[in-house]
Amino acid sequence: MLHNVLITGGSGYLGGTLLARMGAANLPPYGKLYASARTTAQADSLRQYGAQPLSFNLKDEAEIWASVVENKITVVYYLVDAISYGPPLFFIKALAEVKKRTGQTVHFLHTTGAKLFSSHAGAPTDRPLLDTDPRLYDIQKSQRSKLSLLQEAVNSSCAVTEQAEQHDVRSYIFVPCIVYGKSEGFGEPIATLRQIYKIVQAAKALKRVYRVDPDHPTWPVCHVVDNASLYIELLRKILIDGNPSHGKNGYYLASSGSIAWDDLYSAAGSALAKRGVVSSGEVEMADDQIMEEMGAALGAPKEFVPLQLGGRCTFTARRAGEELGWKPIYQPQHILETVDAEVGWILRHLEG
Template sequence: MHNILITSASGYLGGTVLARWQSANLPSYSHLYALYGAEPLVANINNQAEIASKIIDLNITVIYFLIDAYTAKHQSNMIQALGQVKAKTGQDVHFLHTTGAKQFIRHAGMPTNEPLFDTNPHLYDLQKNAKGPHAFFNEFVHAHAIIIDEAERHSVRSYIFAPCLVYGRGEGFGNKTSIQDVSIVQAAQGARRVCAVDSNNQTWPVCHVIDTATLYLQILRKILSGEDIGHGKNGYYLASSGPITWNEVYKAFAKALYKRKVVDDDDVHQVDEESRVKMAEGLGVKPQEIQVLMGGKCLYTAKRGYEIVADQEVELILEGLENNKGKASIR
């Protein structure tokens, strides 16, 4: 039986996953640990010895890591501890790292001339060798390969899970809003207007927070059932229901912000140098960094998640037909 650790249980995504936990009717497991909403596990993430000791002593076999989407400074220690649990118990062990769709865009050195499916067998190599225009972004992208390689060395099954432009009210007790949505509002507050940061109408994958949480739980369902789903170099997962254009997002926010007198009009303006500086002040970043936070072209496309969700849906349909001996009907 698995013992599970969920980090950032009070966060936007982690809190929503835990809020949906009971209704998900997951297969049996032994213990669920988290800072909040489960058996409490309190530890300092920067104290590697303490973290490793708790993972090993509690025989934790599944870790959902939702703390740091940009570096690999904490994950290797936890993965090594999982490897020790596997050596001790003989159980398969799993590490899911939460990243972001930004790590799959042009700024990250990724191709944007055609859809980049999360089932692409070359994703690992593309990211390991990526070299984008921003040095800090290269570290973000290379973190994935570091995690996958470390997991492989210690016989840990790894998963790289990417939320996208997530919307909707989070259901946890802590943070209830999406980081990207907040960035648009903060930039608009600084400039007193909503500005498009791209010269053309770029697209980005989008997903409701509940659907994102559902994919987290569906992956966990497969793990607890002992099913062999894509992992390691073939373990990339994007939670997305489809693409949206940034102009659609900007227009909706402009109307809502103008209604609340946060901006001076409900139009979407093309960013100029003056607005760029004011937006950057609102965001607390350098002017050249605002496009990374609230724009860009992302053709990262979900496919793997649909496959495992469809498998579960077919199982439920067949079970329902068997139980009810139902036939198709016109309502």
């Protein structure tokens, strides 16, 4: 029996590129492709990718149950909320019912983020933290963050793994990082909630680019096309019953490597100065007052500014290359080469 696949978040930045790339990916045969839609316009747009739109309320377990069970969906790509635990559990329970009725192996892919594996979340940063580390689940389970929202996301990630195991659902924790480049989908062309956007948003308001860390931390990066290709390669392995690592060994970091925040700040400062948005491309260290002002510009408490614009993350990708044969097109330094264009897109979005 062929797998039926559901992608949530197909109108978003990551999901849009995934959908746009699936048609040409030469995937093994599968049944129907479904994608979640909140509006009639989204539903119409999804059909161009060969996806059948489904509408459901993520907070309504009965609606999720009906969508998954009645359509015999066996693979769910969850790309919409890394924090809340309720909806993932609803999907896991529904997938378990599909397995019970059909006997098929069922899969739940949960999209989180590199922040859950960073200094912000209490992850170890004194050494490379490999996504193939057999102790990674236990490491994350023991993490404690000073930010309650981030701790909730860490808890949800662990709970997905635990509940999927309990319900005999194969789970995968997919981890995007600093993702850049234009989405190829019909929805968000740029990552409005991601780091480069926030750097530009804050700098535009304060007329200066500020760094938020006293040292010189690094963070993993990935082009949006490479991020989508990893989603696809994981699906390819599932469709051929290739038994990709899952559960407590199912962490997949989408990253070609890391860059220094300072290099990203400098590149953004130069691009903004060239356009007259900031008075100088030089990057200064933010003090407490500046943090307050940056928070106001970003619509967040100042305690959340370092979370959005900095931190140390030594999370390192190994599993995708070793198990799936994933090879990113773009190397880490490529982000610095394209910051100028990225800043231009962001400014047009902010001014629009």
